[in-house]
Amino acid sequence: MAFREYKIGAVMFGVALSLSMFITLVMPSFNIISVGSTAVALDKQLTYGYNSGFTFSDPFLTGGAAPHRVVLRKDPASGADMEPVTAYVFSAGMPFPSGILHPAVLGEGTDDLSVEQGRINEASVEQGAVFLVQHGSYNGAEYPYIENATATRGWLPDAVLTAAGDANTSYAGAGKVIFVREGCWWCHTLLPEQTQDFQYFGAPPYLGDFNGESPTAFGSDRKAPDLLRVGARNSSKEWMMMHFFNPRLVQPHSIMPRFDYLWGETDANGNKIDYTAWRKEYLEYRRGERITPPEVPVPAPGSEARYLIDFVLNLK
Amino acid sequence: MLMKYLFAKNEDIPPGTATLFFSFSSIVWFIIGTGLGSFNAAKLAFPDWVTGMEYFAFGKMRQVHVMAVIFGWISMAFAAAMMYITPALGNTKLWSEKLALWSCMNWNIGLALALISLWMGMTSGREYSDFIYPFDLIILFGVILPVALNVWMTIAHRRTQGIYTTNWFFAGSIFMLMIVLLVGNLPEYFHLTGLTEAYLTWWNAHNILGLWITPVAAAIAYYTIPKITGNPLYSHRIGHLHFWSIVIFYSTPAAHHLMSAPLPEWLKSFASVEGVLILVPAIAFVSNILLTLQGKWNMFVENIEVRFTVTGVLLAIPLNMQGGFQQTRSINWYIHGTGWIVAHAHLALLGFSTFIEVAAVYYGLQMIMKRKLYSLALANFHFWMLLIGFSIYWISMTIAGLIQGAGKIYEVPYIDIVIAEHPYMIARWFGGTLVFLGNCVWLYNMYMTAREGTVVPQGRMVHELAYER
Ligand code: HEM
Numbered sequence: 001m002a003f004r005e006y007k008i009g010a011v012m013f014g015v016a017l018s019l020s021m022f023i024t025l026v027m028p029s030f031n032i033i034s035v036g037s038t039a040v041a042l043d044k045q046l047t048y049g050y051n052s053g054f055t056f057s058d059p060f061l062t063g064g065a066a067p068h069r070v071v072l073r074k075d076p077a078s079g080a081d082m083e084p085v086t087a088y089v090f091s092a093g094m095p096f097p098s099g100i101l102h103p104a105v106l107g108e109g110t111d112d113l114s115v116e117q118g119r120i121n122e123a124s125v126e127q128g129a130v131f132l133v134q135h136g137s138y139n140g141a142e143y144p145y146i147e148n149a150t151a152t153r154g155w156l157p158d159a160v161l162t163a164a165g166d167a168n169t170s171y172a173g174a175g176k177v178i179f180v181r182e183g184c185w186w187c188h189t190l191l192p193e194q195t196q197d198f199q200y201f202g203a204p205p206y207l208g209d210f211n212g213e214s215p216t217a218f219g220s221d222r223k224a225p226d227l228l229r230v231g232a233r234n235s236s237k238e239w240m241m242m243h244f245f246n247p248r249l250v251q252p253h254s255i256m257p258r259f260d261y262l263w264g265e266t267d268a269n270g271n272k273i274d275y276t277a278w279r280k281e282y283l284e285y286r287r288g289e290r291i292t293p294p295e296v297p298v299p300a301p302g303s304e305a306r307y308l309i310d311f312v313l314n315l316k
Numbered sequence: 317m318l319m320k321y322l323f324a325k326n327e328d329i330p331p332g333t334a335t336l337f338f339s340f341s342s343i344v345w346f347i348i349g350t351g352l353g354s355f356n357a358a359k360l361a362f363p364d365w366v367t368g369m370e371y372f373a374f375g376k377m378r379q380v381h382v383m384a385v386i387f388g389w390i391s392m393a394f395a396a397a398m399m400y401i402t403p404a405l406g407n408t409k410l411w412s413e414k415l416a417l418w419s420c421m422n423w424n425i426g427l428a429l430a431l432i433s434l435w436m437g438m439t440s441g442r443e444y445s446d447f448i449y450p451f452d453l454i455i456l457f458g459v460i461l462p463v464a465l466n467v468w469m470t471i472a473h474r475r476t477q478g479i480y481t482t483n484w485f486f487a488g489s490i491f492m493l494m495i496v497l498l499v500g501n502l503p504e505y506f507h508l509t510g511l512t513e514a515y516l517t518w519w520n521a522h523n524i525l526g527l528w529i530t531p532v533a534a535a536i537a538y539y540t541i542p543k544i545t546g547n548p549l550y551s552h553r554i555g556h557l558h559f560w561s562i563v564i565f566y567s568t569p570a571a572h573h574l575m576s577a578p579l580p581e582w583l584k585s586f587a588s589v590e591g592v593l594i595l596v597p598a599i600a601f602v603s604n605i606l607l608t609l610q611g612k613w614n615m616f617v618e619n620i621e622v623r624f625t626v627t628g629v630l631l632a633i634p635l636n637m638q639g640g641f642q643q644t645r646s647i648n649w650y651i652h653g654t655g656w657i658v659a660h661a662h663l664a665l666l667g668f669s670t671f672i673e674v675a676a677v678y679y680g681l682q683m684i685m686k687r688k689l690y691s692l693a694l695a696n697f698h699f700w701m702l703l704i705g706f707s708i709y710w711i712s713m714t715i716a717g718l719i720q721g722a723g724k725i726y727e728v729p730y731i732d733i734v735i736a737e738h739p740y741m742i743a744r745w746f747g748g749t750l751v752f753l754g755n756c757v758w759l760y761n762m763y764m765t766a767r768e769g770t771v772v773p774q775g776r777m778v779h780e781l782a783y784e785r
Pocket of ligand 1: 186220221223349350351352353354355356357360378381382385386389390657658661662665666670744745747748749751752
């Protein structure tokens with residue numbers, strides 16, 4: 001640094017960059033930290049779990065570390081009938097989402113209720129836990145909060161999964177992992193815009209809808225319909241199944257890739273899926289040599305296709 | 317040859333070896349990257365082509381293209397340029413040729429592994445920081461840090477009194493890149509979630525483009541144009557203005573990528589205003605370079621490096637006009653999330669920045685190998701393939717984006733937009749493929765230059781010799 005000017009310049013550079021980072025990082029973080037969770041945010045983080053992208057607990061993004069969401073009609077502890085309740089089941093070893101690990105993420109009120117009444121700080125990853133979303137009041141205002149049903153009601157993860165059964169279990173959490181891995185978000189956004197889009201794609205999300213979700217996977221570049229509320233437009237499992245297997249079956253002009261490989265080896269009845277034969281018959285159908293397209297196999301319960309369908313139908 | 321030098325004594329490595337390896341690596345990554353781009357474009361144009369295969373699905377390949385061109389081609393070409401321009405401007409040798417060779421090797425291996433893992437579906441799910449964080453750390457500390465050390469130490473050991481504009485940009489930008497990669501990936505290191513994650517993703521993306529790619533490309537033009545034309549830089553003061561306004565204005569508008577997301581309104585308005593102010597460094601840069609060319613415009617036609625660089629600088633004009641205004645709320649609501657943005661991204665990276673780097677690699681390789689370019693005809697062919705291919709890409713995607721924008725605000729059924737865009741998707745694929753083919757010719761031309769280019773006599777500069785073919 002031969003010249004004094006260079007010393008001054010280096011200091012100025014540091015000051016300018018720090019100022020810029022103060023304005024663009026520190027100042028917005030005050031706003032973002034003060035955002036309280038909505039019930040949607042609690043539902044999302046409990047459905048999707050710790051993270052839907054890469055983590056060391058699920059390095060290949062198979063969805064194996066994601067929780068299950070079930071609908072219960074009987075109390076799993078006593079066996080008594082009850083009003084249907086949505087429960088989020090973290091089996092032993094499944095990492096908890098941010099809001100459970102650091103309740104401050106949930107925002108004032110929700111944070112206090114979840115700890116004091118919901119006893120979420122008693123949940124342990126080793127044993128697993130079952131959570132519910134509840135509403136309560138704190139200092140005179142209403143907040144949603146998380147209840148640790150394992151502590152408050154003695155519901156154990158395995159008992160809850162058995163009580164609900166596969167038909168009442170949603171794999172939306174694992175489905176979001178597949179959504180991230182398969183790059184659906186390169187074509188679809190999860191963010192209806194604030195300026196238009198209302199009528200077609202539904203209302204844009206609220207500020208507090210994201211606490212604890214990771215990654216948010218908004219998507220930047222839209223080549224296809226926004227999916228944030230697709231389950232409200234189209235709730236047909238059949239349609240989704242056919243559409244994922246080969247989008248051109250239901251929408252001849254679609255540019256969406258086929259995701260038939262997510263079906264895996266066998267279908268729901270345990271029969272081996274013969275992709276070569278299917279494609280041959282499909283080509284015949286396209287050429288007009290067949291009147292109907294070949295049947296789309298029903299995905300097996302543990303298949304990635306099932307996860308993805310559960311995820312998409314859960315977007316409401 | 318690389319193996320021999322990796323374990324040689326630093327003094328025994330001929331100066332410029334690092335540039336040589338970085339340059340050829342970058343050309344190879346350029347071919348791979350544009351090849352992947354062309355493949356992706358084909359998949360969007362013809363969805364039933366190579367279909368139903370896990371690893372050839374669009375969603376698995378798209379980010380591999382983006383990361384390969386940004387970290388393989390663009391950033392490696394930057395490193396190649398830094399490794400010969402920094403010492404040349406300091407009238408000295410590179411601080412450590414050996415360290416530079418090691419960083420080149422780490423870079424190639426690390427990037428290949430990172431891209432393969434990404435292709436396998438191991439992703440963070442965050443755009444432009446798609447790599448999983450162990451690879452982010454390897455790239456930051458195994459690759460960027462050594463390159464940065466070399467740049468800083470070479471500047472510190474310079475044998476000139478002042479520091480030329482290009483070198484401030486190099487030293488400053490690579491420092492800022494390291495900060496950006498550290499801060500931008502915090503959500504992955506410390507599992508930050510929600511809006512913090514969303515915002516930091518775009519803070520990172522914006523600043524990689526704004527504090528690394530844009531200023532370093534400009535810095536290269538500040539070197540090549542005066543060097544080859546022989547005209548001194550028009551104004552060092554304007555250079556100062558450019559540098560400081562980049563640091564201040566380009567580092568702040570990250571939120572303009574999320575104009576329709578639920579972020580604090582003040583932040584979006586602030587980003588919008590700061591974004592318009594990006595026109596300050598942009599105009600400073602373009603005018604400074606174009607004024608430097610006074611009296612030497614004939615070289616725009618006659619000299620291939622000047623032609624590439626000036627084309628890149630001219631492309632910066634529409635680029636910054638788009639950039640300055642498309643993030644104002646009144647325009648952003650129309651074009652956000654459409655093909656317009658993809659066109660803009662390619663105008664920045666494939667137009668402006670790539671053209672300048674191509675020139676730097678052409679010039680650097682000839683300087684280091686002390687050989688005249690093998691064939692001007694092939695270089696001309698390369699130039700026109702890039703320019704025509706890029707123009708087709710840009711025009712078709714801009715039109716597609718406007719169609720999409722119209723479809724978005726009039727809320728037509730989405731499938732009608734998909735149908736209307738189809739011809740432009742095919743055109744984009746065609747244009748992009750021309751770029752890819754042009755690059756293959758380039759590699760051949762540089763290979764032949766290494767083998768058969770006329771040796772430049774002692775004491776002469778490559779641009780003083782006449783082209784032979
Ligand atoms: C140096 C050259 C190139 C660079 C630096 C580059 C960079 C990029 C970037 C940054 C994106 C992301 C755009 C966004 O998110 O808005 C992208 C996407 C893309 N690029 Fe390139 N690109 C280059 C060349 C090409 C070529 C030659 C093609 C061939 C057609 C191509 C095809 C594509 C495609 C199809 C996408 C995906 C666009 C989409 O998702 O709609 N690129 N590229």
